[in-house]
């Protein structure tokens with residue numbers, strides 16, 4: 386029987402088909418807005434694909450491109466304004482293919498030096514956006530969740546190392562009510578308790594609110610407290626906590642200060658809003674998701690540490706078969722030492738290639754474009770009588786309501802637009818009330834798209 390790794394004519398033909406599909410998809414600015422189908426229906430349309438002898442690449446690929454891909458939402462669709470959309474650059478997506486084809490193990494310098502070198506150049510730029518000291522550095526992770534987890538582990542291990550007493554306590558951290566769900570989940574993963582500070586009328590955690598909360602803690606809780614997590618752009622509303630005053634409190638109270646800027650971090654590159662992040666340069670760790678507002682394909686997150694050594698102490702893995710990677714000859718930066726994952730894809734490579742191709746100025750412009758679209762949407766909503774803004778803009782998040790709509794109206798409108806293949810805009814909640822939300826990332830979204838979507842609410 387032929388080896389499945391054999392290079393034969395059939396494989397060459399399939400390669401061409403697949404490359405053709407990839408090139409077409411990468412150059413398509415208006416991909417079909419797919420929508421999910423029930424599993425039973427997919428079973429009928431697709432059926433069993435994994436058999437003893439295989440169904441053949443040609444058939445499997447046809448099923449994928451004719452049926453399955455249409456049962457998924459292309460996140461880079463210009464009228465996909467739900468959740469946090471994505472809009473990888475064409476250069477980045479192309480280089481994602483190159484990253485796969487190159488088969489590089491990205492955990493250690495010994496096997497991945499050339500690729501890690503590129504990732505690190507992109508990382509240097511990211512770090513420079515934060516204003517952290519030059520000795521700070523980071524690594525690319527699978528996303529914001531993994532970055533938050535890696536940072537929390539580093540912070541807790543540092544706290545535990547401070548004295549024997551801390552090792553006996555269950556750790557406690559403070560964040561805001563508007564913090565991302567992954568913070569709560571990852572606190573569970575590290576078995577830490579979490580206190581959510583009510584972030585006031587405008588949803589913004591401040592140094593004062595934090596200080597008052599710390600003062601109200603019991604003696605034991607104060608001892609258990611090791612970290613504060615502020616958000617640099619909440620996912621729902623784009624709210625940036627008052628980072629400078631929070632940083633001051635953390636410094637005084639000797640607490641690890643983490644800033645979760647998974648969504649908002651891209652806006653550090655946008656001069657028009659950079660000042661809103663003042664204080665981020667005092668963080669002990671920062672999360673930024675290049676797969677959100679820095680135009681990388683999924684998946685690519687990043688965690689940055691002020692003191693890289695503290696991350697290494699927490700994350701460096703030991704094993705007899707791993708010693709060789711730390712050998713003199715292989716000395717260099719080992720990404721595995723700074724986050725939870727060992728074997729890793731060089732997921733920062735697509736970002737590197739795109740940055741190298743376009744330059745950082747084009748990134749700045751593309752991010753400013755997202756902010757501009759949000760301003761346009763807000764202005765338009767203000768000028769229309771059937772819709773109104775719920776709160777001022779937070780970065781590129783627009784929270785607005787359709788006058789007199791019930792939660793069901795929002796839901797039906799969402800489904801209807803999605804089924805038609807027109808747009809995906811999903812409802813959210815603000816202070817308990819169901820409303821609508823736009824999040825702008827994609828610079829290909831047009832003013833006309835926004836108008837049409839708002840008019841469809843009439």
Ligand SMILES: *Cc1c(COP(=O)(O)O)cnc(C)c1O
Pocket residue numbers: 469527528529530531533565567616618619620645646647648649674686
């Ligand atoms: C998206 C997001 C996360 C989670 O990141 P993933 O990449 O989805 O794992 C965490 N925090 C914030 C603020 C986010 O917007």
